[in-house]
Amino acid sequence: MLHQSKGNGDEFINEVATISRTSHVNVVTLLGFCLEGHKKVLIYEFMSNGSLDNFIFKKEPRYTPLLSCEKLYQISIGIARGLEYLHRGCNIRIFHFDIKPHNILLDENFCLRYQISG
Incomplete structure (x- = not known):
């Protein structure tokens, strides 16, 4: 859920349209959205x-495995590839100014997928 609820939703719809045109192995796929009043999902x-923030900041240390230096390196390469795609590779250049570990998602094999969210 997005916390900011400014405007009438047109900006949100434009953002959804832009995100839905992305397709890259290191970018999470947008499956859908919901816009109901001021609620945006x-x-x-x-x-x-x-x-990734769960592994860096260790909120639940006994349940969170350590990531090896090699795995962290591979995640870093994935981040760079995903951002390079967003900045140069997709049809519409996307400059994302909210890059943080919370937006870096990991699949079952700890392969990185970057989440674009407004």
């Missing part, structure tokens, strides 16, 4: 290992 594919 983006629905992405499920990423079973959650976000």
